[in-house]
Structures are given as structure tokens and as C-alpha cells.
Amino acid sequence: MSGRSGVYLVSAKQSDTGHTYDNSGFQEKDHSVGYSPTNGVNIQDAPGAKPMPEKPYRGMGKEELLYFSSRPFWRRLRMGCIAIVLIGWLALVITVVALVLAYPRCREPDARSWYQKEAVYRIYVPSFKDSNGDGIGDLKGVESKLDYIQDLGFNIFSLSPFYSGDDTGASTLVADFGAGKDETIVDHKSVGEVYGTLADFDSLVAAAHDKGMYVVIDFVPNQSSKNHPWFMDSVANNLGTKRNYYVWADGDVVNPPNNWKSHYDGSAWTLDATRGLYYLHQYSSDTADLNLRSAALRDELESILKFWLDRDVDGFNIRRPGFLYEDFDLRSNPGSGINYADFTPMYTSGQPEVYGLLEQWRMLLQAHNKTNTEKLLMADIDGGMDVTRMYSYCDRSGVQMPLNVLQSNNDCRGTCLRTYVDMWMEATPSGKWASWMGGDENKDRLASSFNSSFIDAFTVATFLLPGTPVLYYGDELGATGLDTSMGGARVSHARAIMPWDNSTHGGFCDNCTTMWTDVAQTVDNSRGELSGLIKDLIALRGEQSFRVGEYAAALRDEAVFSFVREFDGESGYLVAVNLSPDTVTRDFTGSHHTIESEATVALSRGSSYAVDDDADTSKLEIGPYGAVVVSWDYVAKEL
Structure with a gap:
């Protein structure tokens, strides 16, 4: 084999021959090498050795390279280059970090409470489902239809008042189609006999919770029946603790205290012969308006909320909060005439005290909460309410969900819907939650108010807008309700019996001979029921x-x-x-x-x-x- 082997033996022992070995072979030892901190490597010439050059030159040997590279100038040059590289690297890291921080990142989604994730199914209890054959819907009837409600996609249901009140038998309900009977309450802490018992209510709540559903009930703090023990005590004992539970005022037999009118027309004042004073009733004279300026009464109302919270309800729908307070000085409303619509209700609705009271109730719900699940406050916006202040009063939290009912308009098209949506979106403060509601028992039904073709488009829009949709029972079937030619100002035509099937009684009751009112007169099947569409929309609402x-x-x-x-x-x-x-x-x-x-x-x-x-x-x-x-x-x- 010719040439060098490529295998080298290396020894740490100094050679005695005076030779050194490198990759080029043996060389004579011509130099001695020294080092000082000031001058670096110093190659000292051996006797007779060739002197080191004064400047670097091309083709230098390693001794010359080592000699010049160790000089101070070259050391500083090397350190400068290293510093430039390190500074550039550090600048690159800082730039990358800054870009990561500044670049729009995928946000963490806002937390959503249960009422923001679900849709609400509103039930008028007397007309939904009768379980005992007396012709009036009841709580057991509601419980029997929980699967139906959930199969539609709804996990929240809201119940109309079911409290003990004046005679709410079929004959009484028929007299005015149920209008006004919701507020003729004689006991806010019990269930009306025709609706069942407290045990039935507890059973309904337990069954709903077992299915992962939420129960919201109506709270009626504005008035009670004249037969309520509070009112009878207030009438009989002018010096008693309940004398100021209601709004009383002086007047003579001919002239009431002022010109305030009832929503059902006529004076809002009725003279009580026993006490010799007028009591206020902004609705039926069978009811009397409570005086929310009484601290003792407010305590009573809070005890009612606590009573139902202890029975595990998930929230309350406050009825008519805009009428909770009236002008302290009882000033007459602007206008003239004999009917409610002839006047501007400046002093009988939307008073500023309402917003603070809503805040107090919200705090009560937060404090009196044994389930650690957020409790919901809903409220309608009737009565000149400022929506923004309902949500948040003096930078505090009010109701979570004011109810936004679409007003009747038989010619509602694109601009109409835009106005409805824009007004509500502008009224909803940042971070608050909207609602979309087609109707309730106090408004005409969607199918009675709008052409049938409009309802599908309206449903798609409102179920996919930001906010919670609220559907009134039967609207998923296109039900139209009672004959609008019947009744007067007090009649609500949206309280017809729920049509469950095509039988004589519409599947509303078994073995009953009469019902408190008619089955919803028509169900619009021309375009198919809305049920399938609603299921699809609620499923789509689950997308992030x-x-x-x-x-x-x-x-x-x-x-x-x-x-x-x-x-x-x-x-x-x-x-x-x-x-x-x-x-x-x-x-x-x-x-x-x-x-x-x-x-x-x-x-x-x-x-x-x-x-x-x-x-x-x-x-x-x-x-x-x-x-x-x-x-x-x-x-x-x-x-």
C-alpha cells in the first residue's frame, strides 16, 4: 500500500528528538512558545530560526496565524463580532415575542350561564295540559309534557302564575278568558287548588332538574286580590301594621284623588266604604296595587322570593315592573278623556325607584342561593322602562334578561325586522344579554299578528341572533288562538287550549266534559309545523x-x-x-x-x-x- 496510512499515534509525552509532528509530517523544532495576559501567545525564535513577520500575509503557517490571532487587535475584533451576533440573536427573540403578544390571537370564549345557552318555552298553565279532567291545565299536566318540551330543544320553561287566588274555576276563567285572574292572588306562597298542590310543584321541579331542565316562575309584586289577608287587614285596621301595604288616597264620592285611568279604562281608583279612602288599581278593580314604598311590604315580597328559592326554582319572571311605583305626590297624568290611551302615563309608570328595587332583588337571589347555580331575573319592559337601566342601575347589576316582545305588524318586512333588532341591540349595554320573544299570554299570537309566511324567517333570525329566544306555547304549531271578535279590552286571545292532537278536546284532557275555553282554533300546517325548524335552529345555536x-x-x-x-x-x-x-x-x-x-x-x-x-x-x-x-x-x- 502506498501513501500514508491515515492512522496516527498520539502521545502526551514530550518527544526527546526535538521534532514535532503535524499533519504534514515531522518538522524540526524551531520555536519556543510562551504566553502573557498582555500580549497573548509569544513565539520566541530559537537560535538561527527565521524571525516572525511584522504583518499577516496570505498563506501563513499555523504558527504565524496563532501569533497574529492572539494579538489584542484581533482579540477585540473577535469579541466584537461575537457581541454583534449575540445582540442580533437577542433582538430577534425580542421581535418574535413582541409579534406573538401583539398579533391577534384566538380569544378565550366568554363564560356563558345556563340561560344564555338555552332557549325558553313559555307556558300559560291553565291552557297547556289538564291532568285531572276538570278542564283546566295544571302542574301535573306540565310535568307530563316535559319530554315534549325537551324534544323540541328547550331546556328552560317559564310558567304563568299558578298561585292561590280568587275562584279560578272554569266559569270564572271563561268570563274574561283568564285576563286579570293572574293577579288576583290571595296567597303568594301556595298553589291554586285548580293547579295542584305544593307537592305537585316540588315534583315538577324535581322532574325537570332530573332532565337537566330549568324552571322559571312568575313573580307578581305589583298587586294582589282584594280578598288577600293583607288587603283585608289594611281595610279593617287603619292603625295596623299593614295599613300602608296598598296605595290609599283621599277623595270624595264624586272626585277621585286624580285623573289616573285603569288599563281596562275607567278610573284607577275605587272608594272603599269601610276605610273611607280610595285604593289604587291600575288594572282590575278586583285587585289592589301594592305600595312598594312600605319597607314592611318589601320585606314580605322578599320572603316570597326566598320561599320559592328554597323550593329550588331557577329564576323569576317579574310581571309588570314598570308599574311598581307611582308618583309620590299623586300628580295627574297629562291628557284628557275617559280611557287609558287618552293619557300619557308619566306619573304611573317607569318611576326611577323601580331600578333600585330590581337591583335589590338581584342581590337577594345571589345571596339566598343554596344550589350555587346562578338564579335568573327576567322582566317585561312594559310601563315606560329604560332597558339600559333595567340591566344595570348605578353601575350595578339589575335583571339579566329584559323581555323583548315583537309588536304586531302585519306588513313587517326587511326594514321592520331590522328596526326591531337594531333598537334592541342598541339598548343592550356591552356585556349584557338580549332576548327575542314572539309573544306571550298578554299579546296576540304570532300567527294572529303576522302573515304565516313571515314566521319562519322571523324564527330563523331570532333563534340565531345573540341572545335567548323565548317561544310561547303553541307557536311551534302555528296556533292562532281565540276568535278575535270575542271579548273586549281585557281579553287576551293568546290563551287558547294547546292542541295536542285532532281529537274533540285536542288531547288537552282525558274524560273531561268541558274545558275552560276553546282549543286553539286553527293550526297552520300549510308549510309544515315549525317544530322541525326549531329543533334544527337550537342545534345550530350550539355551535361556538x-x-x-x-x-x-x-x-x-x-x-x-x-x-x-x-x-x-x-x-x-x-x-x-x-x-x-x-x-x-x-x-x-x-x-x-x-x-x-x-x-x-x-x-x-x-x-x-x-x-x-x-x-x-x-x-x-x-x-x-x-x-x-x-x-x-x-x-x-x-x-
């Missing part, structure tokens, strides 16, 4: 973008109302409804900056698309009174 996502208005015109729901890292959704009788095609891509041109259909109602179809949002077609919901994948935005 609808549950916690932001809301942004999209394209709107006379026919179309649309909006976007989206959340970081989740699919975006466009909800578009057509409130006209014609098929429309619109370009939605420019109406909001996140809408993608290529999308997938998530829901279709009254349109040609099927779920999972591809859709071009630049030419999205929506059928007459139809609705389309499309989604697209989240796309991270670049800096």
Missing part, C-alpha cells in the same frame, strides 16, 4: 360561533335581513332571511369583510339549497319568505 361569537350586520334592504356570527378559530356563519313574497338573489361578499365567496349551506328553509350544498355568496338565492344559513372555514388574518 353562535354560542359565544360576535354579531355583525350584513346586507339589508327592503326584502333581505342578514347578519354574520363568528368567533376566532371557528367557522363563520351568514344568516340571511328574505321577507318578501319573491325569490331574491343577492351578493353578500361585500357586506362584511369576513364573508367568503365559497360557503357551505348549514340550514335552508323555503329555498332551493340542501344542507351541505356548496353556495356562492356572491349570488346567493333565497326563496320567498325563506332563509339560508351558510358557513365557511376560519381564515387567520395576516398582519
